[in-house]
Amino acid sequence: MPLKKSDLYASIWASCDELRGGMDASQYKDYVLFMLFIKYISDKYGNSTDYAPPVTIPKGASFADMIALKGKPDIGDRINTQVIQSLIDANARLARSDFPDFNDPNRLGEGQAMVERLSNLIGIFQKPELDFSQNRADHDDILGDAYEYLMRHFATESGKSKGQFYTPAEVSRVIAQVIGIGPKNTKASTTAYDPTCGSGSLLLKVAAQAGKHITLEGQERDVTTAGLAR
Known part of the structure; x- marks a missing residue:
């Protein structure tokens, strides 16, 4: 059964x-x-032989492996070393600055408090209704929808301008049309570049408007936001 957006949100x-x-x-x-x-x-690529995953997930670094860490006293350190570092080692495009520190007592609490918080966090994403494996259609952008939902709420809660995190979908589509991006006039050799790409939301919408694989390039001054784009 396809994942419902209401369950995801x-x-x-x-x-x-x-x-x-x-x-x-x-x-x-x-x-x-x-x-x-x-x-x-x-979910989407772990058990499939039909898709080449955009990110390589090495042994021991999948979400299932994170589930196995629930309740362990060193859960934060294990997520950092077993999951995140393994992802970095297996994917040249990823850097440590792209990821948060899951063993930070100042943010996540100390001792058992950290264990419970991280175990509960994993448990939330472990719910059976939160299953991305059924959403495999090329046109399915449920992850993009979830991303925009998060960016809107994060910007509101943090008191920062939404523009620092993402470009609204409506604006992105208009920009794509203005620069001539569309299925009929876009080639595989087309490159879209955003000199202030933020979290990459504009580039993703431009790629969606193209209707085919194109090259996306961008740069961003803020290290954390650049990590989101990658």
Whole structure:
């Protein structure tokens, strides 16, 4: 059964609730986005031979492996070393600065408090209704929808301009049309470049408007936001 957006949004916001208190929205967004990322990649590509995953998930670094860490006293350190570092080692495009520190006591609490918080966070994304494996259509952009949902709420909660995080979908589509991006006049050799790409939302919408694989390039001054784009 395809994943319902209402279930996805509810789970996402429940994960935000789990992290509130130890940090503000500009900080906990990184943890939530990582959980969404690893769950999506694991569900969509983990057991499939039909798709070449955009990110290589080495042995021991899938969402299922994170589930196995629930309740362990060193869960934060294990996520950092077993999951995140393994992803970095297996994917040249990824860097440590792209990911949050899951063993930070200042943000996640100390001792058992950290164990419970991270175990609960994993449990939220473990719910059976949050299954991306049924959403395999090329035109399915449920991850993009979830991403925009998060960016809107993070910007509102952190008090920052939404423009720092993402470009609204409506604006992105207009820009794509203005620069002539569309299925009829876009070639495989087409490259879209955003000199201030933020989290990459504009580039993703431009790619969607193209209707085929194109090259996306961007640069971003803010290290954390650039990590989201990658």
